Amino acid sequence: MKDQDGFPVFEDVVAAHERIKPYIHRTPVLTSSYLDELTGASLFFKCENFQKAGAFKVRGASNAVFGLDEETAKRGVATHSSGNHALSLSYAAGRRGIECTVVMPRTAPEAKKAAVRGYGGRIVECEPSTSSREEVFAKVQEETGAEFVHPYNDLRIITGQATCSREMVEQVEELDAVVAPIGGGGMVSGCCLTLSNIAPGVEIYAAEPEQADDAYRSFKAGHIIADDAPVTVADGLKVPLKDNTWHYVSNHVTDILTASEDEIVDAMRLIWQRMKLVMEPSSAVPLATILKNPDTFKGKRVGIIITGGNVDLDKLPWMKG
């Protein structure tokens, strides 16, 4: 189904949820009386770090993979990503028993490559530049005829991610606001798709690193601004908005808030220490922005998406050297 602008409707989210249920976890929501006291709000952490393949991205990837007709599925799927989308698409393709090819820069961490291969994905390396990635990816698609699944600017992906906030609305009563990290905008778009339909009173905040604040600047300017290679500890949030995610962000997001690198690392450490969760720097940006803007959230019931937990335990941001 489509709405009048050609975007998914909530029935599509329900169908996606049904489709992916066998392949994902219904992740728990955790709370912390310490952090509630610190912020003056009631915080509900949706723990997608406990998700299959370690991140929410498996929702969208599973929806894309299991939504393919037999004919298309036979040719496999392909993407370019060096992050959680690569793992998630490999996992979902493995569960369906089809091939998954991932174009990755040869400089990507060996641990990430090993994880993709562990889920049965095939890696084709490119040089660490956009031109090389596009060239190599075009060749892969030509050779395999594989279905391209973009990490976020794909309505099947957005519809899959939308199942996360649907669960949260079922798990937590009377939310006032949701805060999710924003990179390319897949998760935030999913929140917009769900909440605008079933909980339109809930405010939607996107949280972004100051050092990769292209979504913030896009939101204020009213059109997409893309940064060239931003540098931030929140390495899942470096990519720019694209047309489909911009549709949701520009129409439904209440505000975009930013936090500095130090604030992000402090918030991450606080969550590890107090909530005993292994989670990524990207997932700490929401708490960092809440601590920075206490008046915006005081007294409110706030859902926070802990987007993923795939960190290198040998390179935690508070380690020296």
Place this chain on the structure above:
Amino acid sequence: MKDQDGFPVFEDVVAAHERIKPYIHRTPVLTSSYLDELTGASLFFKCENFQKAGAFKVRGASNAVFGLDEETAKRGVATHSSGNHALSLSYAAGRRGIECTVVMPRTAPEAKKAAVRGYGGRIVECEPSTSSREEVFAKVQEETGAEFVHPYNDLRIITGQATCSREMVEQVEELDAVVAPIGGGGMVSGCCLTLSNIAPGVEIYAAEPEQADDAYRSFKAGHIIADDAPVTVADGLKVPLKDNTWHYVSNHVTDILTASEDEIVDAMRLIWQRMKLVMEPSSAVPLATILKNPDTFKGKRVGIIITGGNVDLDKLPWMKG
């Protein structure tokens, strides 16, 4: 109530559970398909790292504190501990609004001292020796008249810890075995108290570091053997069994299994990486022993107690230097 040997009966566990419910979390049980595949067993992790004050010890401490009559409570409670019991007793006393004095070696980590003070506990420092600790503690008791709550060799404590396995039996159907770390034996005794009463078919394994294997040697010898200052990364498990915990261990434990330091650290890392849990080295000993004794657990439904999550994030055992 008491059984014919003067030990608590299961009705005491039920009463303790009712008493402490407002002050503890009913912690979740998590699973990992990766670790199930690795071990050939079905593992159920009871996450006491998410417990109040970050460890199961708050169950026993709350039971002791809230079970005191008004008269005794007025004089406060006291203990000696530089670990989770110190935090937990301070937390519970704070919730009841009574004083808690903790005798701690002056060499204890500043973070632990700060945590005790954060919960409202008062610290009296001693030298890092048993004689100094006993001397200082005697003085504290004389001055305050405070009720001594031993970290584990106290039936109120054991009865409180017994609520953990009671929850697990409610949360997981048809368990075949439970594996819990053993130091002084408080948690293991609690498991014995509960399981021998309501699930007598469930095997009870205690998991211990090879380098602090006094419980293992006691179990094999048939009497308590105490080590002098063992050294292990599992710093919660250095203390010896005492008469009350020996009663349970010698009567109800199926076997005690041990693991080396490297095996403990590897298992800890595996849980952090795959389950996204911040937990203590002590809590990794059960998985380490299961990986070491696959035939003992293959095909079984095994409950594992993740006892706590209070680690120093700047000194993780896989960090260099």
